[in-house]
Amino acid sequence: MAHYYIGTAGWSYDDWEGVVYPVKRNSRFHPLPFLAHYINIVEVNSTFYRPPVIQISLSWVRRVEPFPDFLFSIKLHQVFTHQRKDFGQKDVDAFKLGIEPLFAAGRLAALLLQFPWSFVNTTAHTDYLTGLFKLFAGYPLALEVRHSSWDDYRFHKLLREHQVCYCNIDQPILRNSIKPSAIVTNPKFSYVRLHGRNYQDWFREDAGRDERYNYLYTTDEIDEWVEKIKELGKDSDRVYVITNNHYRGQALANALQIKNMVSGEKLEIPLSLIKQYPVLEDIVDKIRHGQLDLFKESEGDKGPQE
Numbered sequence: 001m002a003h004y005y006i007g008t009a010g011w012s013y014d015d016w017e018g019v020v021y022p023v024k025r026n027s028r029f030h031p032l033p034f035l036a037h038y039i040n041i042v043e044v045n046s047t048f049y050r051p052p053v054i055q056i057s058l059s060w061v062r063r064v065e066p067f068p069d070f071l072f073s074i075k076l077h078q079v080f081t082h083q084r085k086d087f088g089q090k091d092v093d094a095f096k097l098g099i100e101p102l103f104a105a106g107r108l109a110a111l112l113l114q115f116p117w118s119f120v121n122t123t124a125h126t127d128y129l130t131g132l133f134k135l136f137a138g139y140p141l142a143l144e145v146r147h148s149s150w151d152d153y154r155f156h157k158l159l160r161e162h163q164v165c166y167c168n169i170d171q172p173i174l175r176n177s178i179k180p181s182a183i184v185t186n187p188k189f190s191y192v193r194l195h196g197r198n199y200q201d202w203f204r205e206d207a208g209r210d211e212r213y214n215y216l217y218t219t220d221e222i223d224e225w226v227e228k229i230k231e232l233g234k235d236s237d238r239v240y241v242i243t244n245n246h247y248r249g250q251a252l253a254n255a256l257q258i259k260n261m262v263s264g265e266k267l268e269i270p271l272s273l274i275k276q277y278p279v280l281e282d283i284v285d286k287i288r289h290g291q292l293d294l295f296k297e298s299e300g301d302k303g304p305q306e
Contacts, residue, residue, distance in 0.1 A: 002233030005071055005109060006259045007041035008251040009193070009244040019249040019276050032060060036067040038268055039255055041109055043193075043242045048075040048114070051091075052098025061105045071109035072102050073142070073191075073240060080132060081115050092135050103139070109240055110142040110165065110191060117177065121149035126158065133162040142167050142191040142240075148176040159185035167191045168232070170225065172199045182228040189240060190232040194225065194254065196245035214247040217254045219279065226261045253277040260286075 011031045017023065021031060035042060044052075052074065064070040077095060079087045102108040113132065119125060133141060143159065144167035159166050165186040170193070171177055184190050196215030217225075232239045241258055243251035253273055260267055260283045267283065274280045 002236050003238050004229070004233065004241065004259075004262050005041040005238060006241040006255050006262065007039035007043070007243075008035070008246065008255055009043040009242050010045045010246055011035055011042055012046075013246055013249075015248045016252075019272055020252050020270060022270075022272060030063055032063040033066065035252075036064050036070045038252070038270065039259070040067070040069050041071045041073060041240060041242070043073040043075065043112065043244075045075055047095075047098070048078050048081075051077055051095055054098055054100060057099055058101040061101050061107055064107070070107070071240075072107050073109045073112055073242065074099050074102065075112045075114060076136075081113055081119075084128060096136075096139075108140065109238075110189065111136060111139045112142050112144065112167070112191075114144040114167075115146070117146040119145060120147045120176075121145075121152060121155065126155070130158070130162070133164055137162075140186075140189065141165065142189075144169060144191075144193060146171060146178055148178045151178055151181075156183060156185055163188075165189055165191050167193055168228065170194045170197070172197050174199065180225070180228065182231040184232060184235040187236055189238040190236040192225070192229060192232070192239070192241045194241070194243045194245065196250075197221070211247075213245050214250070215245045216250045216277065217245065217257075219257070219282075222254060222257050222261065226258060229258070229262055249273055249276060253280060256280065257283065 016031075021029075021034060032042070060072065077091075079091060099108060099111070129143070141163075142165040146169065156166060163186050165188075166181075166183045168181045168183055168191065169178065170180050173179060194217065196213055196217070198212060198215045229239055229241055241255070241262075243255045243258070245251050245254065252270075253276070256267065256269055256273075257280070259265060269280055269283065274284065
């Protein structure tokens with residue numbers, strides 16, 4: 001039976017204050033152990049913009065020490081996926097060194113290679129990917145492509161040959177956008193990323209990060225993905241599910257809904273999040289009627305403090 005890891009893309013957002021994180025908190029508060037109380041994986045986006053630093057990675061490992069099952073997915077730096085030039089072995093080695101504490105501690109879920117929608121399926125691009133796979137061989141690799149030209153069995157075969165996980169994504173389906181799927185190319189783990197369906201702002205050039213990812217999935221939309229997630233679990237040892245619709249904590253709200261629907265595990269929900277997204281009250285009602293075992297809310301919604 002697959003082990004499901006469900007969590008959010010990132011954790012450092014100003015608009016999560018008072019929605020995800022409590023307004024009143026002591027000086028030892030840190031968002032990582034707070035989130036680890038509710039979810040069991042986070043995706044690190046900061047490494048896309050600047051290379052990881054070994055001291056910071058080590059601090060992350062220490063922060064989540066009380067949570068032995070908690071994992072990190074690390075996004076590869078943009079020089080490898082978007083610029084695709086002006087880098088060398090020194091840059092590869094520096095990136096590997098930066099995430100070594102996570103890898104050594106068994107906390108590294110995957111190294112995510114995310115490519116833009118403009119990265120289409122050509123011979124040159126396929127060759128580039130093959131070279132990148134070799135540069136980071138030995139790490140659990142997950143590849144996200146967004147253009148529908150990659151929806152090709154020959155491409156999936158290539159990923160299987162290199163033991164690279166195909167990232168199944170949800171995004172606004174415009175032009176040649178790749179569609180939702182449940183494809184397994186590495187039996188060790190599958191990967192799902194939910195970006196939201198903000199059709200209005202997804203391709204708008206002047207849209208900011210918050211605008212593009214401002215979307216709350218409905219229960220029916222989550223149902224569609226829960227079916228796919230369970231399907232992935234039939235052929236994977238692990239399934240990683242990341243919600244990237246981060247604006248105002250919507251990612252955590254949907255992640256907790258998915259966790260509830262996929263596993264039926266004991267569940268805790270920050271009180272502030274329930275107030276912001278009343279749809280979570282459905283989960284609370286189920287718990288109170290005995291369909292789940294536990295619902296606790298610590299006084300003042302402080303969560304774990306470190």
